[in-house]
Amino acid sequence: MNDEAAVTLADPNTLVLLGAGASVGAGFPTSARLHELLLARLDPIYANVARLVFREDEAVDPERLFRAMEFLNALEMPAERLDTGLGNESRDIAALVQTWCPDVAEYLDIRRHRVQGSPLQRIIDQLWRALVDVFSLNEAPVQPRFKYLADLVSEMRGQTVVTLNYDDALEHMHGWAMTFRIVSAPYPEPAVPDDPLTKPLRLIKLHGSVNWSRDNATGDVSPMQPTVSFRYTREAWEGHTPGIIFGAGNKLRPDGPYLALYQEFREALARAHQVIVIGYSFRDPHVNEALRQWFLYLAEDGDLLRVGDVRAGLPPAVEVWRQQRGLDVEFIPGPAEQTMSDLVARRPRLMRN
Numbered sequence: 001m002n003d004e005a006a007v008t009l010a011d012p013n014t015l016v017l018l019g020a021g022a023s024v025g026a027g028f029p030t031s032a033r034l035h036e037l038l039l040a041r042l043d044p045i046y047a048n049v050a051r052l053v054f055r056e057d058e059a060v061d062p063e064r065l066f067r068a069m070e071f072l073n074a075l076e077m078p079a080e081r082l083d084t085g086l087g088n089e090s091r092d093i094a095a096l097v098q099t100w101c102p103d104v105a106e107y108l109d110i111r112r113h114r115v116q117g118s119p120l121q122r123i124i125d126q127l128w129r130a131l132v133d134v135f136s137l138n139e140a141p142v143q144p145r146f147k148y149l150a151d152l153v154s155e156m157r158g159q160t161v162v163t164l165n166y167d168d169a170l171e172h173m174h175g176w177a178m179t180f181r182i183v184s185a186p187y188p189e190p191a192v193p194d195d196p197l198t199k200p201l202r203l204i205k206l207h208g209s210v211n212w213s214r215d216n217a218t219g220d221v222s223p224m225q226p227t228v229s230f231r232y233t234r235e236a237w238e239g240h241t242p243g244i245i246f247g248a249g250n251k252l253r254p255d256g257p258y259l260a261l262y263q264e265f266r267e268a269l270a271r272a273h274q275v276i277v278i279g280y281s282f283r284d285p286h287v288n289e290a291l292r293q294w295f296l297y298l299a300e301d302g303d304l305l306r307v308g309d310v311r312a313g314l315p316p317a318v319e320v321w322r323q324q325r326g327l328d329v330e331f332i333p334g335p336a337e338q339t340m341s342d343l344v345a346r347r348p349r350l351m352r353n
Contacts, residue, residue: 015272016156016344017287018163021279021310025337026146026169028135035060041130045119064248066127073120128241135167135210148340149173153182155344158199160268164280164287166244168211170203186212186221186243186257188264204261204268206287207251212243219255252286262286269294276343278308279336282315295321306330308343 024030029037039047046065053068054060141150146169153161153173157180163170171184184203205212214221221243245251245258252262269275269290282288295305295318305327307314314322314331322329332339 013272014156014159014274014276015268016152016159016161016276016278017280017291018161018165018278019280020165021281022163022336023165023167023169024279025335026149026167028165028167028169031061031063032059034134035062035065037134038062038127038130041133042126043119043123046123046127049120049123061248063246066124067247067249069120069124069127070247073118073124131166131244131246132210132242135165137168137172141169141172145337146173148337151340152344153201156201158201160202160204160272162204162206162265162268164207164284166205166208166210166242166246168209171211184209184211185223187260202268204265206258206261206265208242208244208256208258210242210244213240214243214256215240221256251284262290266290270298273300273303274306274347275299275304276306276308278340278343280309282317288317292317292321295327296325299327302328304328304330304347306332306343308332308334308336308339310335 020028020030035050039050046069049069049072050060050065053065149169150173153170161170171182173182181200182203183200184205186208208221211224212221213224216239243256245253252258272294275291275294277291280287291305299305305318307318307329309315309331310333312333313319314329318329321327332342336343
């Protein structure tokens with residue numbers, strides 16, 4: 001393929017959506033590996049609750065387990081002390097576990113009026129700090145581990161990358177042999193001048209970032225200052241938690257920047273003629289619905305959906321969409337660190353109308 005027979009990613013507009021599979025090659029953990037890391041970092045009650053929520057032959061999902069711990073912790077607290085993050089959702093723990101263990105019920109009864117420094121709350125606090133440690137990039141990016149991410153952001157100059165991941169690897173890329181800006185903030189920023197030499201990449205972190213902090217009293221989310229070791233000091237975290245959405249269930253929260261970022265994601269989709277999905281499991285309903293609407297109603301004839309994943313075939317949701325509309329779909333199997341060049345490759349002009 002030569003340049004005369006291809007179009008650049010800037011023409012047509014391209015949007016890249018990254019899931020957890022896109023970060024594995026950079027050293028960030030899968031869900032199973034994250035559970036192993038948390039087992040080693042947290043007090044034993046984390047493992048005990050895991051045995052309550054999951055069967056012995058079932059893989060532990062740390063986000064679902066965290067949600068269960070939030071519910072159990074809520075049962076320990078008087079109503080007036082409940083975290084506003086739980087809102088008015090049902091606290092029926094039976095919906096989250098297969099069996100109810102009498103020893104846990106007895107434990108909750110004993111702890112009912114002893115809410116200060118409860119074990120579950122301490123585990124939740126520990127987990128927040130562990131997530132920051134696990135998903136923060138505390139070293140300079142080095143080859144070859146990060147080369148595929150550098151290739152991604154280089155090809156996507158002037159475009160939009162939406163990530164569901166918490167890690168800060170992409171933010172480090174602009175300082176690693178890059179001469180352009182990566183715009184990543186909790187709230188949409190004003191438009192940057194359209195300079196072809198310094199055209200920025202817009203990074204939308206739909207579920208938050210370990211580089212953001214949430215004020216527990218107000219729900220406001222703000223970026224950390226890079227010159228302050230905010231993430232590592234207990235005093236700096238007082239009254240704050242990482243500005244991320246962690247926990248199974250609804251990932252679209254009313255507080256913080258998440259609704260605004262979701263709206264920006266949908267607007268970027270509406271402008272896109274090429275959507276590239278990398279390492280996403282299609283388990284978030286609000287993300288799936290945005291992609292579905294683009295595929296069935298917003299995309300034009302000749303537009304392209306390209307999916308990269310380690311699985312053997314297209315996700316079932318995409319198969320259903322393709323049956324409803326014959327839009328161009330490409331599936332590129334394999335780990336993202338091995339297939340990135342194919343995923344962001346220029347598309348032959350003859351494939352477009």
